[in-house]
Amino acid sequence: MQMLVPDANARLLADERPVPTPNVPELLNNEPGSFAWGVLHDRTPKLINQIRDAHPYEPHQRQALNDLLDEIANGTMQPLPQDSHDKAAWDSWGADYYGLPWADTPFLWSESYFYRRLLHAVGFFTPGPWFWVDPFEHLKTAELRDPTLNTDLAALDHGAQLPIHEQAQTKLLAALWGNRADLGFRVGMAPGSEHPEQEGLVADDSADLWTGLERSPSPRVCIVADNAGRELLADLVLTDHLLNHDNAAQVTLHVKPHPYYVSDAVTADVIACLRRLAACPGEATKISQRLTEALADGRLSLYTHWFYNAPWSFHHMPADLARAYEHATLTIMKGDLNYRRLVGDRHWPPTTPFNTTAAYFPSPVAVLRTLKSDIVTGVRPDDLNALDNTDPAWRTNGTHGLIQFRA
Numbered sequence: 001m002q003m004l005v006p007d008a009n010a011r012l013l014a015d016e017r018p019v020p021t022p023n024v025p026e027l028l029n030n031e032p033g034s035f036a037w038g039v040l041h042d043r044t045p046k047l048i049n050q051i052r053d054a055h056p057y058e059p060h061q062r063q064a065l066n067d068l069l070d071e072i073a074n075g076t077m078q079p080l081p082q083d084s085h086d087k088a089a090w091d092s093w094g095a096d097y098y099g100l101p102w103a104d105t106p107f108l109w110s111e112s113y114f115y116r117r118l119l120h121a122v123g124f125f126t127p128g129p130w131f132w133v134d135p136f137e138h139l140k141t142a143e144l145r146d147p148t149l150n151t152d153l154a155a156l157d158h159g160a161q162l163p164i165h166e167q168a169q170t171k172l173l174a175a176l177w178g179n180r181a182d183l184g185f186r187v188g189m190a191p192g193s194e195h196p197e198q199e200g201l202v203a204d205d206s207a208d209l210w211t212g213l214e215r216s217p218s219p220r221v222c223i224v225a226d227n228a229g230r231e232l233l234a235d236l237v238l239t240d241h242l243l244n245h246d247n248a249a250q251v252t253l254h255v256k257p258h259p260y261y262v263s264d265a266v267t268a269d270v271i272a273c274l275r276r277l278a279a280c281p282g283e284a285t286k287i288s289q290r291l292t293e294a295l296a297d298g299r300l301s302l303y304t305h306w307f308y309n310a311p312w313s314f315h316h317m318p319a320d321l322a323r324a325y326e327h328a329t330l331t332i333m334k335g336d337l338n339y340r341r342l343v344g345d346r347h348w349p350p351t352t353p354f355n356t357t358a359a360y361f362p363s364p365v366a367v368l369r370t371l372k373s374d375i376v377t378g379v380r381p382d383d384l385n386a387l388d389n390t391d392p393a394w395r396t397n398g399t400h401g402l403i404q405f406r407a
């Protein structure tokens, strides 16, 4: 239970770790025109309205959602209500921010707190009829029901014929671009195509990543999942590959303990993806079977921790989570949010080496991330100029990706 519910000392525990937070200013919500400003002022209200309109919610839930909308637009940030199971932790975490306009708080902190408040508004943690009803479930299910997914999964049959190293790289790229939630991706490789997705990579340390795994006699890989649906399917395909081709003796898949950032994966989403794979004949079914066996015999395991829903960068990770990473030969961080949390959601000069921003992490770490927010590190100066000149929105429009690795 301790790993699922933060207690009032959670912040203190994090502070015991000798990891200094970077001396670089944090991103705030109050810079007009910034990506963070747009998320708070545009996306957040739209999301509240969308969730309210998509459910047969009762008056108290509708009222709570409208109140949250109003608080974010016109009021000041309020603490969690008295009866919240995790109030003590959030009260200690939020002491510097409660009472401020939402716009004047850090982007990472407030976005995370927004999802906690949204869950409160719909009664997710309240014993009763709406207990543990995921407000984002319909969006995740729709993605798995998308008929075009059948074509992508069928392409796995072709992918299985490719030389092993080509399969490995293709699946790594699919796991990366699966993070581009709003665009299609291929979990296999269509006949005749030539790794088209290599193109948008701003950094590609994949050769070092594979070498790092090959050098270890019995690699243990930890994959910190991001989104459910298509992205998680690609992560599972990659996991299967790692386990079946001696790239990993053990894989631990880290998921969120409860819903977050709309589509972040929880255990129920892993089950749904395994079923979705099993519903498609051929290689997809085989992958589902192999993964189910790996779960049964312990080569694959699931893991979660309350910190995955906490509003802090990984510099504040608690000691037990750090130990889980320390045991890994390689930790693969998926997605944009994990990237922000890994390097810190701060105004890093983009040419700051990734080896510097990820230096504190307790194990070799790789990121597979589609760029969907302003922060980026490890970009070569020439590339930075070229990108800024050709596509001013490259940091946020999901067309560019990173495979970065720190040994």
Ligand SMILES: O=P(O)(O)OC[C@H]1O[C@](O)(CO)[C@@H](O)[C@@H]1O
Residues within 6 Å of the ligand: 039, 043, 111, 179, 226, 227, 261, 334, 335, 336, 337, 338, 340, 372, 373
């Ligand atoms: O699912 P991902 O890749 O973590 O992306 C989530 C990203 O979306 C946003 O919530 C913006 O909508 C970012 O703030 C966040 O980093």
